[in-house]
Amino acid sequence: MTVPSDRKQRLLDAAETLFCDNGFHATSLRQITTAAGANLASVNYHFGSKHGLIAAVFERFVGPINAERLRMLHDADGDAEAPDLEAIVRAFVAPPFRFRHAHQERAQRAMRLYGRTHSTADPSLHAIFVRQFDAVRQRFGAAFARALPDLPEADLSWRLHFLIGTMAQTMADPDRLAALSGGACDPSDVDATLSHLVPFLVAGMRAPRSDTVSPNPAPRAVAAPRGRRPS
Amino acid sequence: MTVPSDRKQRLLDAAETLFCDNGFHATSLRQITTAAGANLASVNYHFGSKHGLIAAVFERFVGPINAERLRMLHDADGDAEAPDLEAIVRAFVAPPFRFRHAHQERAQRAMRLYGRTHSTADPSLHAIFVRQFDAVRQRFGAAFARALPDLPEADLSWRLHFLIGTMAQTMADPDRLAALSGGACDPSDVDATLSHLVPFLVAGMRAPRSDTVSPNPAPRAVAAPRGRRPS
DNA sequence: GTCTATATCCTGATAGAC
């Protein structure tokens, strides 16, 4: 009790790595226990089930990140009437990129896993995620509302959604950016990442209200290809 | 040959629906064939393997979307020296939202599936996606470079990455936005979605260059929780 | 707490009749 089982930690570490590389569903308990040097039955003993292990892996790194977000948010707005928008954005997006692990490689993997789980198709995993995340989202929603008092509520909800999506995708898929930029961008450089991400998001949050822009032109539908078409 | 097998279409339809609801990996061929009223062996006959079916499902709806993107891009910039930024953004993000299927419900499901596949963990699925997508990405990258001639190349790559992420997440997870906005946002309204999304992205793309903003403050690391800590 | 051994079920794929 005073010193948690080393096996348990190693199971979490191995699961985190394998989940990130291959996804939750494609990773078997056998792979995990083998990589951790543990027995197959140990997962059920420590975590009850595979689902319990997934939840434990996820909560282990999302907990500190959300705590740091709230801490930075408290420093940033401190009940001010008009808190600094950039500081709020930074409080939201910086912690997951600054997550540190014993090894930097593992920190990057955890970040990727975090970003990908944002848009997982599996409903039960989605539930784990949403439960941990929605409190943070609401707290930041209120801060953004104070920082952008003239923005209608609907616009604010949309933009918070966009902001989360931008962050999640940036975390989820750093390799593609590195490859397609021909080496011009280095997603492993946290400071560089934030120096691009934060201004992009701040500008987006400050965009003109949607009711002041012109309507959408050319609403041409994209036809779905069907096997048979009337001709 | 003249009339493609009805079974084949029904398999694609059923697979699309189930893949969207439960993910690729969690959906079995038995579920698909049962839903399609077909035999288990029919998948291997028509598509060779489950992987072949996944690729076929994906290509069926991503092909027309990318074609429409390129068509709209051609209309928008037409080799102009300084094409309209908003038109380029719209050419990129509008087609997937305007994708139409025989039933509107299915169109929404296809859109969700598309958005989620952007950040799939499975490497072989990722490959299917990237192959279809990178040509479009390069073409749009060139158009953005013409529309934003003063932006350094690295900034451009970063922002294109952000833009794609915002779009993907918006497509992937419409339900959460609807729930958390308390009904203020309606993600099923395509015009409303675009009227919020496009200004956000245009403003982000026009943000100040990253080398003109102040450096990042407070690089405090988020500590990873470990079982044992030196005390 | 950790192990072996096993139960039970489901997966993708295929052989071969029709």
Add this chain to the structure above:
DNA sequence: GTCTATCAGGATATAGAC
């Protein structure tokens, strides 16, 4: 092209010795 029947293997989970 479509079917039935089946194969070979992997999945999670558990019972029970130590």
